[in-house]
Amino acid sequence: MLCSTKFLPALLLAVPLFAQQTEPPVRWVDIRELRVEGQGWEDRKAPFDRLPAKAEALVRPPVWSLAQNTAGLAVRFTTDAPTIRARWTLRKEQLALPHMPATGVSGLDLYVKLPAGWHWVANGRPEKVTNEQTLLKDWPGGRHEYLLYLPLYNGVTSVELGVPPGAVLEPAAARPASVRPVLFYGSSILQGGCASRPGMAYPAIVGRRLDWPVINLGFSGNGKSEPEIAKLFAELDPSVYVYDSLPNLTVEEARERVEPFLRTLRQAHPKTPILLVENAIYTNVMFSNERLSLITDKNRILREVYKKLRKEGDRNVHYVPADQLYGADGEATVDGTHATDVGFLRMADVITPAVRPLLGRRNGAR
Numbered sequence: 001m002l003c004s005t006k007f008l009p010a011l012l013l014a015v016p017l018f019a020q021q022t023e024p025p026v027r028w029v030d031i032r033e034l035r036v037e038g039q040g041w042e043d044r045k046a047p048f049d050r051l052p053a054k055a056e057a058l059v060r061p062p063v064w065s066l067a068q069n070t071a072g073l074a075v076r077f078t079t080d081a082p083t084i085r086a087r088w089t090l091r092k093e094q095l096a097l098p099h100m101p102a103t104g105v106s107g108l109d110l111y112v113k114l115p116a117g118w119h120w121v122a123n124g125r126p127e128k129v130t131n132e133q134t135l136l137k138d139w140p141g142g143r144h145e146y147l148l149y150l151p152l153y154n155g156v157t158s159v160e161l162g163v164p165p166g167a168v169l170e171p172a173a174a175r176p177a178s179v180r181p182v183l184f185y186g187s188s189i190l191q192g193g194c195a196s197r198p199g200m201a202y203p204a205i206v207g208r209r210l211d212w213p214v215i216n217l218g219f220s221g222n223g224k225s226e227p228e229i230a231k232l233f234a235e236l237d238p239s240v241y242v243y244d245s246l247p248n249l250t251v252e253e254a255r256e257r258v259e260p261f262l263r264t265l266r267q268a269h270p271k272t273p274i275l276l277v278e279n280a281i282y283t284n285v286m287f288s289n290e291r292l293s294l295i296t297d298k299n300r301i302l303r304e305v306y307k308k309l310r311k312e313g314d315r316n317v318h319y320v321p322a323d324q325l326y327g328a329d330g331e332a333t334v335d336g337t338h339a340t341d342v343g344f345l346r347m348a349d350v351i352t353p354a355v356r357p358l359l360g361r362r363n364g365a366r
Helices: 005-022 053-057 061-066 202-210 227-234 251-268 289-311 341-358
Strands: 027-030 035-037 074-079 084-090 108-114 117-124 130-136 144-149 156-163 169-171 182-186 214-218 240-244 274-277 317-320
Touching: 053 061, 074 156, 084 108, 108 130, 117 130, 117 202, 182 202, 182 227, 202 214, 202 341, 227 251, 240 251, 240 341, 251 274, 251 289, 274 289, 274 341, 289 317, 317 341
Parallel strands: 182 214, 182 240, 240 274, 274 317
Antiparallel strands: 027 156, 035 074, 074 144, 074 169, 084 130, 084 156, 108 117, 108 144
């Protein structure tokens, strides 16, 4: 016998009520109550900006806009929760780019620290401006330290973590005062274009491999080595400056700006290591002599500045050539220029061992 339709409204209403009643309770915590890393300045216009509030009047509008992207920002926390949820609200409605997925542009990325090092757990996949998702479910792993990366090419207005009411959720232990961040400066590639998820931008990979805090100051298309940027960076006191700005410079800009930019940093920090990274050899340059010539000319300028500084006695300036950054098989990019996860892993393979011996080193030794 068919059920009478007069009972259907009651049945339909009962389903969501039942589902709501069986949802496990969640205690939400704003990540600002935990330990957010990746920001160099305290005086910010918005909580998750990458530049200080005063920079709005100092830098070009595109740089200020990109500073609202949360590339490199991450929260370190500890919890014994078997289930971890995340709730985040984005600044922009555009979740993805034509050549970069929403998981990298606007998603979250969760890692856990195990005896062997940092291990990926889950990616928060954005579906709209405000998202709520389970990142870890029913894992009987006990108490661990976690690292949650924020979006690379979008910003956030709020991020919360949710755990069962009885679970511990607190900031990870503070790093020693001697462990100052590594500051990375550069272009869209350094910002994370086009990683599949936030933890795959090469500065993030380097940070995990070294278990060291990093500041990602990549500005897509706008890492132009302007003097006002150098002055802002000189205010900070990082363990290492990593300069990877050539992809956004013309040959003429490289000739005019690279040396003054580096001298501004050196004047403020005479002993802080500065690591210069050549423009990666793009995977399609074999089909364009003009493009290869542009990269070669810029790298030659950087090398000349490096040699000049070393000749003057600066033993804290160091160099990474381009030949191994992307490899030689053409498989490291999504569009010939911007790295895939493969490309970022290869960059990290070269840059990590270049950074490692420089950490905490301010005595001018070779």
